[in-house]
Amino acid sequence: MELLQYFPDVLTPWHLAILSLGMIGGLLLGATPGLSPTLAVALLIPFTFNMEAAAALILLGAVYTGTVAGGAISAILLGIPGAPANIATTLDGHALAKRGRAAEALHYCFLSSFVGGLIGILVLIFFTPPLAEVALRFGPSHLFWVAILGVTVIGSLGSKSVLKGLLAGAIGLWLATIGYDPVLGEERFVYSDHLTGGINIIAALVGLFAIPQVLGMLEGAGSTGPTATYQLESHGLAASIAATLSRWQALAIGSVVGIFIGLIPGAGGQVAGLVAYDQARKLSPNRDSFGKGEPEGIIAAESANNAMVGPSLVPLLTLGVPGSPTAAVLLGGLLIHGLFPGPNLFTLHAEVTWTFIGSLLLGQVLMLLFGLYISRHSRLVMQVPAHYMAAAVTVLAVFGAYSVQNSLSDVIVMLTLGTGMYFAAKVGVSPAPVVLGIILGPIAEMNYTQGKLIAEVGEGMARYFLTGPLNITLIGLCLASVGYSLLAELRSARPRRAQA
C-alpha cells in the first residue's frame, strides 16, 4: 500500500506545520462570508511558487478542506453561509443556534464533516481509476438533468410555502441570465454597466443572506441588549458524538450524495449539500422539524459538503478534469509545479501524490480537532451586541463581495439584491431558493444549449436527452423528487385544512 509507504513524509515538522497552518487559516477564511474555497485556494497559489511541490500541495489541500468546513461556522452562528456549499447548513444550523444551542450545532457540523470527509478521501484512495471513467461519461444531457434534479429541490427549500419557494427560484433563474451569454455571445438584461459581467454568485450569496440579517439586527437595535437573548446551553461532546452516530441515516445519505456529485465534472459541488439535505428530509421520520433546528439537517448537509472534496479530486488527478470549481483552481497549482495529471502522477510523482493524499487524510483529523475547539468558543460570537454585529457583518459583506473579482459593481449588486431580499423575507420568501436558481440556471442552460447543438446534428433531441441508462436514471430521480414533494404537500394540506 503506497499510502502507508509515503505517509511518514506527511509527519515531518515542516509539513505538519504547513498542514496545521493551512487548516486553521482555511477554517477562518471559510468562516468569512464571500471568501469561498475557490477564491482562497486561488489566492494562495502564488505563495506556493517557491515551495517544494509536496509542501505546496499540502497547503492547498489543507486550505481546500478547511474552507469547505469553515463555511459552516458563519452559516450556523450568523445565518450567513460562508460559501454556496453551506446554504443547506444555514437552514437548521442557524435555527438551532438561535435556540442557544450553537455549540451543539457546531459539534454536529464538525463531526459529520469529519465522517463525510474521511469517507470521501477513502473513496479517492481506493477507487480512483474506475471512478475516473465514470466521471467522463457525463455529457451535456446528463448535466442538464443533474441541474433539473437541483431545481426540484427549490420548491421546498426553507420557504413557508411551495409557491413562494418556486417564485423565489424563478427569480434566481432570471437573475442568472443577466450578462453575457457564453454560447450565443449576446448580452441579456444589461441595463447598466455594472451588470456586464453578470450577477456574480458569491456577491449574490453574501447580499441575499447578510443584508437582511444586518437590517434585521438594526431593527431590534433600539432596544439594545445582546443579539442573543437566547440561553446558552453547554453541550457535552460525548453526547454530541452519540447523537451524530445515532443519526447514521443522514450521515449515509450525505456521504453518498456528496461522493457522486463530487465526481461529476462541472456539476458544481455547491449543490451537494442542498440535494443531500432534501433527500434526508424526505426520508426522515422527523421531516416536519427540518428547518426548525433539526440535527439531521446539519448532519446531511455537512457530511455531503465534505464528502465531495475527495471525489472531486479523482477526475482531476487521473485525467486533469476537475470535479468542482475549487479542484479546477487546484489544477493550476499542480501544473505550476510540473505535475501533470494522469497515470504518471501516481508512478513518476508517487511520492508527492501520495504525500498529498496522506495529508488530506490527516487534515480531516486536524479539521475535527480545530473545529471542536472553535465550537467551545462560539458563545463569544453569539453574545456580541446586535449593533456591533451589524457593523461587523456589513464590513465583511462589502469586503467579501469586492474581493471576488476586485469590482465595485459586485458590491452594488450585493447591496441591491440584499435590500430587495429584506423586503421579500417580510412576506415569507427565503433566500436559499434564489441562490439555488442563480447557481443552477447557467448549468441547466449551458448544457441544454450544448446538448441541443450536438443532438440536432446527430441522433435528435428526444433520443439524446431521453434515452440511455444515465439519462433515464437521472430523470427517474427528478420524477421521484417531484412526486414525493407533491405527496407530502397533499398529506400536510389535509390536517391544515381541518384545523382551519
Added chain:
Amino acid sequence: MSGDNATTIVAAIIALVMTALPGPASAQEYPSRPIMLTVAYSPGGATDLQARIVSQPAADRDYFGRPMIIVNKPGAGGKVAWSWFASRAQKTGYEVAVYNLPHVLAQSIALNADYGLDTLEPIANFGADPAVLAVSRDSSIETVEDFIAHAKQNPGAVTISGAGLYVGHHIALLQLERAAEIDLTYVPYPGAVPALTSLIGGQVQASFNNLSDAYRSRDRLKILAVADLDRDAAFLPNVPTFLERGIDIDDSSVNFRGFMVPRGTPAEVTDVLAERLPAMFHDEGVLRRMREGGASMRIMGREEVQTLWQRHQAALEALLADLGE
C-alpha cells in the same frame, strides 16, 4: 526553501502597503511605485498563472525595481476587464494589463466592444499557445485529410468543441471551414479543459484546443494538426501544421499573451516598459518555471508585437466580415 517563502510573503505585504500610499507627485524615474497588472480571467487559470510567473521578477533591480501586483477582473470572456482597461484605466504606466490576442481583437470586431487597436497599445509578448485539431484515440480518423473527407461526407454533422466564442479555437474552426470548404458544428464550452473533456468523454467528435492542454492529454487523443506557421519543436515535433498539408490556416488563431497599456500613455513611460519587459521575460527563473508548467514562450518586442496586432486585425476583419450581419 522556507527562506524564499518568507521573502515572498514579506515582499507581498510591503507591496500592498506601498500601493496604498500615494506616489510622489513629481514624476521621478518611472516606476517609482508598484505597477498594477490587470488579468481578465480568474485566479488559477492559465492566463493568470502565466502572468504571475512572468511578472514575478519585476521587483528585481535589473528590471523595474518595483513589484507588479496582479488584479483579476474576470467576466464575460475578458470583456469586463478590457472594456474597463480601455476606457477607465489611468494612462500613467502604473496600470498595465495582460492581453490574449485573438480574443481581444476578435471581440472588438464581432461584438462591437468598446476596445481594440484604437484604444489599446501592446508593448511586449511573452507566450503563444497554438490551437490544435484533435480527435479521440478510438476515432477512425488518422489525418487531417481523413477529417476533411469525413466532414464532407457528413456536412454540418461533425461536432467540434472549443473554449467559447471568438477565442482562438473558434477562429481556427472558422478558418478551417473556409479553407477546406466544409461545414462543422461548433460547440462552445466555458474553457479549454471542459472542451477537451467533452472530446475525451466522447460527447463531441473533435476539438480545437490549446496545444498545451492537448499535449498533457496526448495519451487519450490523436492530435492531427497545429494551426500555426511552424511546428511546435518543443512539445509536438511530429504533428504537422495545416499549412504543410496544403490547408490555408495561418497563425491568426494562436493564443498570444503579452502586456499592453491604454493608448495615450506617455512615450517616456512606454519606452521603459518596451525596454525592460522583454528582458524580464528572458529571466532565467521565468523561463524555467514556464517550461516546468508546460507553457510555450514566444517573446516579442514592441515593434514586432505591434506589427502582429496590425496583421491579425486585418485577417480577423476579413474572416469575421461574413458573420457580422
